Amino acid sequence: MTDYIPPTLDWVREQVELYESSGGTKGTTLRDTGLPCIIITHQGNKTGGIRKIPVMRVKVGTNYVLVGSYGGRPKNPTWVYNLRANPDVEIRDETQVMKMRVREVTDDGERNPLWEAAAEAYPPYNEYREKTSRKIPVFVAEPI
Secondary structure, three states, X not given: OOOEOOOOOHHHHHHHHHHHHOOOOOOOEOOOOOOEEXXXXXXXXXXXXXXXXXXXXXEEOOXXXXXXXXXHOOOOOHHHHHHXXXXXXXXXXXXXXXXXXXXXXXXXHHHHHHHHHHHHHOOHHHHHHHHOOOOXXXXXXXXX
């Protein structure tokens, strides 16, 4: 059994704890945005530990779009590298928990509509894209 390694940022850890301890009935909106979020449970690529991170809820059909924006910072969030190395994840969307597999979307023909769906759900993604020189990673999580 792999150990759970809580997020290091206080607000992220508190968000995950509230979401998880309530069975998905509380903490389902991200911080002060009031916008829905999901929890991604994944495996750390270096530690092998279980990690959990809240991200904006962007749903397209039965899939989820995961955007590694990190607020437009110059580097990717750590979870991007974890998903690249270990694509099998669990997604909690309120009270529903699903096993899913992620894949990074690099082809612009597929990526652009996913980006638009994400930016519609959370408009600051477009600001973050302008703030950084990196191409913000986009993943799609699909049911296994």
